[in-house]
Amino acid sequence: MAKLLIIDDERAIRSTLREILEYENYDVEDIDNGIDGLEMIKKSNFDLVLCDIKMNKMDGMEVLEQAQIIKPDLPFIMISGHGTVETAIEASKKGAFDFISKPPDLNRLLITVRNGLDRGNLVTETKVLKRKVSKTREILGASESISKIKETIERVAPTEARVLITGANGSGKELVARWLHEKSNRADSPLIEVNCAAIPSELIESELFGHEKGSFTSAVKQRIGKFELANGGTLFLDEIGDMSLSAQAKVLRALQEHKISRVGGEKEIEVNVRVLAATNKDLLKEIEDGNFRMDLYHRLNVINIHVPHLTERTDDIPVIAQNFLESICNDYGMPIKKINDGGMAALQALPWTGNVRELHNMIERLIILSDKVITENDVRAFANPGGGTNIGAATSTQIAGLAGSGLSSTFDSFNNFQDYKDHAEKEFIKFKLEKNNWNVSKTADEIDIQRSHLYSKIEKFGLKRADTP
Numbered sequence: 001m002a003k004l005l006i007i008d009d010e011r012a013i014r015s016t017l018r019e020i021l022e023y024e025n026y027d028v029e030d031i032d033n034g035i036d037g038l039e040m041i042k043k044s045n046f047d048l049v050l051c052d053i054k055m056n057k058m059d060g061m062e063v064l065e066q067a068q069i070i071k072p073d074l075p076f077i078m079i080s081g082h083g084t085v086e087t088a089i090e091a092s093k094k095g096a097f098d099f100i101s102k103p104p105d106l107n108r109l110l111i112t113v114r115n116g117l118d119r120g121n122l123v124t125e126t127k128v129l130k131r132k133v134s135k136t137r138e139i140l141g142a143s144e145s146i147s148k149i150k151e152t153i154e155r156v157a158p159t160e161a162r163v164l165i166t167g168a169n170g171s172g173k174e175l176v177a178r179w180l181h182e183k184s185n186r187a188d189s190p191l192i193e194v195n196c197a198a199i200p201s202e203l204i205e206s207e208l209f210g211h212e213k214g215s216f217t218s219a220v221k222q223r224i225g226k227f228e229l230a231n232g233g234t235l236f237l238d239e240i241g242d243m244s245l246s247a248q249a250k251v252l253r254a255l256q257e258h259k260i261s262r263v264g265g266e267k268e269i270e271v272n273v274r275v276l277a278a279t280n281k282d283l284l285k286e287i288e289d290g291n292f293r294m295d296l297y298h299r300l301n302v303i304n305i306h307v308p309h310l311t312e313r314t315d316d317i318p319v320i321a322q323n324f325l326e327s328i329c330n331d332y333g334m335p336i337k338k339i340n341d342g343g344m345a346a347l348q349a350l351p352w353t354g355n356v357r358e359l360h361n362m363i364e365r366l367i368i369l370s371d372k373v374i375t376e377n378d379v380r381a382f383a384n385p386g387g388g389t390n391i392g393a394a395t396s397t398q399i400a401g402l403a404g405s406g407l408s409s410t411f412d413s414f415n416n417f418q419d420y421k422d423h424a425e426k427e428f429i430k431f432k433l434e435k436n437n438w439n440v441s442k443t444a445d446e447i448d449i450q451r452s453h454l455y456s457k458i459e460k461f462g463l464k465r466a467d468t469p
């Protein structure tokens with residue numbers, strides 16, 4: 001039964017409304033002033049409020065305004081004996097659902113209340129649905145390549161085909177995987193993600209297939225692996241190019257036989273899982289170098305979706321940037337800022353080494369640091385300090401300065417480019433980790449790479465906190 005509150009300082013009006021509404025089976029409470037009315041709104045869950053405009057202690061418009069802060073979705077119907085068009089407009093501008101005049105017309109009152117309640121339900125339902133899909137952001141962009149990707153998703157999602165999603169970091173591979181799952185017949189079952197780069201190679205098999213208690217030193221209790229957890233649904237193997245060869249052999253067997261066994265277990269367990277995989281590596285090159293199994297590659301690569309680099313689809317930047325701008329401003333609860341034409345053109349000209357993820361971070365930075373209108377100067381000034389977007393920022397004088405500052409002897413100690421790059425990368429990561437007290441998430445955010453990548457770099461360079469043995 002819907003719960004209604006009447007706020008009106010005229011006793012006769014309160015009892016008339018109450019009688020009519022209770023007759024229609026609504027649960028009604030009433031109060032003669034706005035201050036107590038607001039207290040009641042705070043404490044109880046009303047579905048709708050009917051509120052007089054002209055009241056002594058607190059004006060109805062003020063009640064409406066304050067109620068909107070406490071319960072922004074609560075529908076308000078304003079009542080007035082002085083029903084003028086102006087008042088109605090003012091009330092609806094402030095967020096009232098509708099307006100009725102005194103003395104209330106029975107039919108109009110009932111229809112307005114019913115509509116108000118319907119609207120309230122719709123708002124709640126929409127919020128619930130939005131929350132449900134919130135992890136799957138719309139794939140923005142209308143470029144030819146993005147339109148083709150969307151078309152392929154529609155076509156391939158409802159099938160059981162395995163899909164290998166390729167593309168650079170932050171280009172949207174995971175988003176594509178999410179949509180393949182959402183639009184599949186498995187959408188009601190789980191989508192389980194495994195970031196193969198984030199898991200040390202000795203633990204990946206246990207992560208994927210689970211383990212029996214006591215199967216290795218730290219296996220203190222039985223563990224269910226991701227293949228089993230994804231049963232009936234989809235398993236997304238992200239960064240598959242970083243998976244160890246022994247784990248690859250086991251994944252291959254699971255794909256061929258639809259069976260797995262837990263580490264240290266004898267039993268074979270049947271699994272019904274659709275596998276999607278993603279990588280930023282060139283798997284054919286990895287095969288050539290002996291790091292990836294050819295047979296697994298063919299199993300995974302039934303359909304290939306390649307997500308191009310953002311610089312190959314700069315036409316999409318305005319639409320993505322505008323969407324990010326609105327959603328971030330909304331999240332911060334601030335008025336939506338604007339990007340002027342110069343600012344947008346400057347965004348389109350950046351190198352976007354971190355792709356759409358970097359664009360998102362950049363827009364967030366611009367919202368925080370710029371004034372109402374984001375200009376070309378703002379884009380230049382706040383281009384990513386940690387990533388590669390600041391290309392051109394180091395002047396020739398600065399470079400000359402570096403050469404004269406003793407760095408030239410450092411350069412000299414490296415014979416090849418790769419060694420120097422590794423050294424520079426290692427020192428940079430070490431510096432940032434130490435600066436952030438080895439908070440990996442914070443460091444990953446600051447230097448604009450995925451946490452999983454940071455973990456694999458830490459492993460690759462054998463980095464350790466100064467205080468660990």
Ligand SMILES: Nc1ncnc2c1ncn2[C@@H]1O[C@H](COP(=O)(O)OP(=O)(O)OP(=O)(O)O)[C@@H](O)[C@H]1O
Pocket residue numbers: 137138139140141167168169170171172173174175176238280320356357360450
């Ligand atoms: N076309 C797009 N429209 C809207 N948002 C996008 C789009 N492409 C990517 N994003 C957003 O950019 C961020 C990075 O995307 P995602 O995680 O899918 O990239 P990825 O290629 O899987 O990255 P990585 O290789 O680093 O794991 C996410 O927040 C994602 O929602």
